[in-house]
Amino acid sequence: MEGLTKQEEYDIKKNDLINDLIAVGTVMDELWRYHPDNPNQIDVITEYNQLTKIQGDIELELRGLSEID
Secondary structure, three states: OOOHHHHHHHHHEEEEEEEHHHHHHHHHHHHHHHOOOOOOOOOOOHHHHHHHHHHHHHHHHHHHHHHHH
């Protein structure tokens, strides 16, 4: 990284690693919702079907907006 002090390079690297750690934690939290060892495990099929319905509802609403224009 050209033109940066050692401290700035360190700060950027540390910030990047913290952001990576947060991102990994977020994905792990989401996966845990469906994990077989989770006593409150969400049923993937039910969740997928609900999301499919929501997707259809949003697409229908978008088509309705297009008809108004």
